[in-house]
Amino acid sequence: MTLPDLFIEHDQRQALNDEFHARPPVPLESPQLISYLAMHHAEDAPDAALQHLLALGKLLERPIDSDGRHSLIDFGSFQLKWELHNEFSSYTFFRKVSHGEGLDQPTSALAVVPEAWLRSMPGKLIVATHVELRSVAEITPESVMAKLSPTGNQMVGAKVADGAAWVFTDFLFEKGFSRFLIIDVSLTRRQAGRTVQRLVEIETYRLMALLAFPVAKDVGRTIGAAEQRLADLMDRTGSARNPEDERSVLADLTTMAAEIEHSVARTTFRFGAARAYHSLVMQRITELREQRISGLPTFHEFMERRLLPAMNTCVTMARRQEDLSSRVARNSQLLRTRVEVELERQNQELLAQMNRRAKLQLHLQETVEGLSVVAITYYASQLVQYLAKGVKHYIEPFTPEGITAVAIPVIAALVAVGTHRMRKHLAAAEGHS
Structure with a gap:
């Protein structure tokens, strides 16, 4: 006897459990080349990414069965893991190579993907990353460390998975791609897959979090001007000599409040998303279980030094914006109270005049x-x-x-x-x- 025979099952019970297991890492063996692309699709149709994926299946004569959110397809010469997120769609290409292949003649997993299909991807490219998974027999950590120039760009590296692998990157773009090198010392297939997945997620969420930084700088300039406007309006409030002056200041404050609320509504999602993405970056770094390599900063240290200040700026701008909105609201309420008190005084005088007229009429x-x-x-x-x-x-x-x-x-x-x-x-x- 099954559970549905005994109970009335919730409509979404199975779907929720499937989602819990929906995106497992792909087990990998070294040597392997991985290329990762993330396309920001804010202005594209919701199903454009899925339709483009189905077009690849038709092009390579490999029908694709997808639920519209994620798929793992084996095309023979490469595997493709596709995922649809709220703001972007991600494409992870896996290509097995022979021992030593690609060391002398640089190549990537994208070399076997139809170029015309890549060019027609919907959305705008936000993340592009090449990951090389090499065995310690192909590339030794010592050989990588020996090539590091003391005057060159800062390299980031760490031992991960309790020392089962070494990871190196500089987070710089080379021909439009950032690059990661994973030296496999003793990774299991699932450990290798999880490590690759965490690295591409760190790169993705790092850039997605930074989308809020230009917004924060723009908001900072706006807030600076708005704070000066508010100070000027408060000076006008103090020097107001009649109700007309107070009503003029109140009208300007109301206009300013509307502008600030519009800015808050426009930026709330972006700042909230930045906090969430930054949290995911730090969580994925923790999951790497880093061990320091002498002379190199770890991923955690690099993000604390480079990413955290930008995120703190976003948090500060969001807080300043909310604080300015509250200050404008308080000042508007105080001025509105002054105007209402003056109106009540005028009404009392008017009522007194009417009372005198009524007595005279009587x-x-x-x-x-x-x-x-x-x-x-x-x-x-x-x-x-x-x-x-x-x-x-x-x-x-x-x-x-x-x-x-x-x-x-x-x-x-x-x-x-x-x-x-x-x-x-x-x-x-x-x-x-």
């Missing part, structure tokens, strides 16, 4: 209501007088003038009470609304 309204009572009383009393004159023969001994005089206070009281009740009714209706 007094005017009360005055108008008083005049209205007088006017209504006057006209009502005239009506009473007209009525009294019309029936003056029936109201004797009372006269129209006497009746009008008696009616005036009664009319005034009724009008005043009616106006008061109307005002209370309107106020109650306004309160409910």
Whole structure:
């Protein structure tokens, strides 16, 4: 009975386990020539590298079965290990040679690869490396050390794999290729494969990490100018004399904040990738298990002296950029608070003016209501007088003038009470609304 018969299996369980075992080193025997190419494909279609690989299979009549991420193909005269990474695709060519072949007449694994296919590789070349895996019977460490000139370029070397091999390089480009020499003393096939894989990964991740260095220098120039701008804006903030000046400074700060955030968004990935690549470089160097060769710096020392300062620059620029963004945000918030306080003060003054106007309007309204009572009383009393004159023969001994005089206070009281009740009714209706 199998596990799927007992349990519901996660959809990605098998794929995750396959990925864990996906990129083992290729077992190698000396002598062997290895050429490694890495093509940066940021602007190319995602499947362009795979389609180019399939084209090589058709060209050499060797069908290729690939999952789209990695393949190891034996073409007879050479082997090709292809891997697709996030930012680049790598091609490692392995070519077996006979004892002593290529020592007098320099050659490489690329000599047997179709040149037209190499020329049409998608992407831009970022890493090109030749690795020679030679037995100690072909090249002795002493012969390599004897050729080192005390005034020449600095050579980097170390014993690796607990002394099972010697590795030499200068990390310089010769005809566009960096070069590594591995002298096999007692490597097993798998040790040889792991050593080659670690060396080409060190070279790859070293250059990929350094992609952030030009960005860091550009950011450094931008940050320097931005810091001066921020200082000038703070001086303007201190000398601002009215809200218009403060709003002008706030607008400039907002524009500056947008520019800095754009720079952060543009560089965050590159700086983060540089940290990750640098970590991988140092990890692969640790895995080499270096032993010092007298008179030569080890790989770890060379990277500490040459690569680490560039990486520290990238870290510093990223930190300065984040710090500048925070400072601009804080200053913007302080200035915005000043503007808001001033606006609140203006609003309070406006409310006080409105309150005074409302009181004045109330007094005017009360005055108008008083005049209205007088006017209504006057006209009502005239009506009473007209009525009294019309029936003056029936109201004797009372006269129209006497009746009008008696009616005036009664009319005034009724009008005043009616106006008061109307005002209370309107106020109650306004309160409910």
